[in-house]
Amino acid sequence: MKRRFSRRYLEEKFFQALMGLSLLLVTGSLAGILLTVVIKGAPALTLDMITKTPQGGYYLGKEGGILNAIVGSLYLAGGGTILALIVSIPTVLGLNVYARGTRWADLVRLSLDLMWGTPSIVYGAFGFTLMLALGLKASLLAGIIVLGLLELPIMARAVDELIRMIPEELEESSFALGANRFETALFVILRQILPGLATAILLAFGRGIGDAASVLFTAGYTDRIPDSLMAPAASLPLAVFFQLNTPFPEVQQRAYAAALILTVIVLLTSLGSRWLAGRLGRYTIR
């Protein structure tokens, strides 16, 4: 009886209750977000939304859809992901094969962390400066470059994790057979991370497609589907933002629908990466 009401017993119960409440609060609010987007967005979601570009008077509540933003976002995030991939693979291979355990590797990892923490609006401002310096206008290309920079640390960190999970014996066997570092990096390590790379790519893509602040000044916004790298490109997050800011309820409804489309794309990307990771995981040596 005494044990049951001792201070530490009560403390235990108190904190257990608190933890249960916290978990409920956090999961509840997160579920609330998804629910809000679905409830608000679903009624306004029509086939026209995803198959048509804005027609005349669209922003007053007339005909049209946001195909321009969907395609623009896919182009922007896709291009950014390719760019990030091209830079991050050699960077991470270099860090793990040629510069393993050096101070230089620590410094580079620190700067990747710094890039990871840099707000996307700062990338936007920097990208804008870069654009002016290079004489570019707000365009698909400028947006892709900025998103590439934004996605680089995400991708690099994911790939770095992948390489760290490779058993050391695998590299040692490669060296023991007489392969040099370059061959080990390209034919052993790169192959070993290839399945996981699919996950990293989709992760970076999902982050890129959802980012608004960085493409705000660099990619511009247009009602047309971009036909060249130099043309401005619309994007889904900005479509949500701009349409919410109009005073017309019909257009605001469409903003909710656009938010739903964006959420679905991001969740599908994320689920797809999980599915791929599970499926391709068996091709690696453990």
Added chain:
Amino acid sequence: MTNKLLLMPRASRPREVQFPSRRIIDRAGGHAFMMTTAFPLLIVILMIVALLVRTRPILESKPIGDLLLGQTWHPLRGEFGFYPFIIGTLWITLAAMLLAVPPCLLSAVFLAEYARPVIGAIMKPLLDLLAGIPSVVYGVWGLVAIVPWVQTIAAPASQQWLDFLPFFAVNNTTGYSILAGAIVLAVMVAPVIISVTYEVMQAVPDGLRESSLAVGATRWQTIKHVVVPKAAPGILIGIVLGFSRAFGETMAVLMVVGNVPRVPSSIFDPAYPLTALIANNYGEMLSIPLYDSALMGAALVLLMVVLIFNLASALLLQHILRRSQT
């Protein structure tokens, strides 16, 4: 030495001599790889330099103290005081972290220490999924759910019962407020903080827990005195990651916080964070002298704060890790 080897029949030479190109490729490839590793560092430096160069016109015409501590923002009259924006950013970020950290840590403790492993295995991918939701979507949620809630429930309640407290006075009935921004941000950073904390707590060896329980500690005592101190550096990383995300967030905050350039005095006041200042004014800035330079200055301030914060936490972490090793 090499000459002698070259006299041998080709097939019986050592591989390095058989294919001398292999070594050349190894060397060249190494140089290429090392060159690309410089890229992230270069970008960080380039960002600082570019923003500094663009900020210079305003730094030359106004003393830096006037810029950082100036109270009025009136670009047309050439007055660029960042103080309300800096304070606004601080208020929102701190309020968000205060709201987010305790429940997040408790949730993570629950998932790692009390919940069955199955629940953790379900929650972890779910949290990663939620961490990927775009900030605009959080903004939409804030606009649809949180702003009206603050307006109709939180603000009147506070007016009735908490009005005497210093930071809870209600002078704004729109609902667009620091509180709304902080709630949105808190929910936004929650998945990040929880999943990092959960992972580090799971990494604490079970032997430590078992010995603590074996000497008669309750589970909470074990957590308090054994698990949390052991996981502290990792928890710190989680909080810093959350802070960085909250501090630099633009869209979600911009949509719910009111954007009034005044120094706030209560969580129900509107505020105008630095990020929103840049995002809102980009279209019009080119026609007013120094405006563009001032906005670049705002970006520079953001970048510097994030850099200093990240550097400090990295150094602190190194220090902690080194101490715990010896």
